[in-house]
Amino acid sequence: MGKVYLVGAGPGDPELITVKGLKYIQQADVILYDRLINEELLAYAKKEAELIFCGKLPGYHTMQQETINHFLIHHAKKGKTVVRLKGGDPFVFGRGGEEAEALVKHGIEFEIVPGITSGIAAAAYAGIPVTHRDFSSSVAFITGHKRDGSHEEIKWESLAKGIDTLAIYMGISNLPYIRDQLMKYGKSPTTPVAVxxxxxLLEQRTVTATLGTVVEVVNEHQIKNPSMIIIGEVVTLREKIQWFEQLLLQQQPLANEAF
Structure with a gap:
């Protein structure tokens, strides 16, 4: 019997993979990887490793979750070392919990390798700390989209009134609804927002607005997924401590000189 490693690949920058995650990529016989992982990480795999793309696009599923579970179990039962390489962290909106349940059901040995989740990393790269003693003592991670046909599961009233910083994943398509729900339950329209x-990644773009204007600003700048939405007073700190995009601007002239 083989073993499965559910590995978080981090938020995009390949250098943000953990040491343990990279070690298991190098050892894997089979790697099942998602759309948003940085494919530079696959260069560390063994030449003979089998690479299986499991990516999902909005509204289109390359591989259903049940099929992914089947592949994990199938290859592990053949005695192989299997890495399930997932963007961000396996247990933060990554269905890692569902995959682990399936492995337990079939008696497959596994390990969880946490990864840096985008709710923290994207904000940090934009110069926004999700917690800060002066602005935020609580943060919530929220999915920006619902399962098809599901009832509303997000407790917007609690989020609007009880949490200082909201980190919303993949919420661009539902941004008008998110804004309306938060304002409905008392979140001020002047609350700072960053998208x-x-x-x-080198392609990183950040726009800032208020809760009341964010939909128009996102439309104006044509911001699409994958994007993180950060809502709260911590967004104001971006003016002081944004660093990554400033670094990219400083490096741009050097890049141009290379051609």
Whole structure:
């Protein structure tokens, strides 16, 4: 019997993979990887390793979750070392819990290798600490989309009134609804908001707005997924401590001189 490693690949920057995660990529016989992982990480795999793309696009599933579970179990039962390489952290909106349940059901040995989640990393790369003694003592991670046909599961009233910083994943398509729900339950329309597209990558773009204006600003700048939405007073700190995009601007002239 083989073993499965559910590995968090981090938020995009390949250098943010953990040492343990990289070690298991190098050892794997089979790697099942998602759309948003940085494919530079696959270069560390063994030449003979089998690479299986499991990516999902909005509205289109390359591979259903049940099929992914089947592949994990199938290859492990053949005695192989299997890495399930997932963007961010396996247990933060990554369905890692569902995969672990399936492995337990079939008696497959596994390990969880946590990864840096985008809710923290994208904000940090935009110069926004999700907690700060002066502004935020609580943070919530929220999915920005619902299962098809599901009832509303997000407790917007509690989020609007009880949490200082909201980190919303993949919420661009539902941004008008998110804004309306938060304002409905008392979140001020002047609350600062940042939207970070392609966080931690060279393509990173960040726009800031207020809760009342964010939909118009996102539309104006044509921000699309993958994006993180950060809501709360901590967003104001970006003016002082944004660093990554400033670093990219400083490096741009050097990049141009290379051509």
């Amino acid at each position: 970070i597209q392609w966080g931690t």
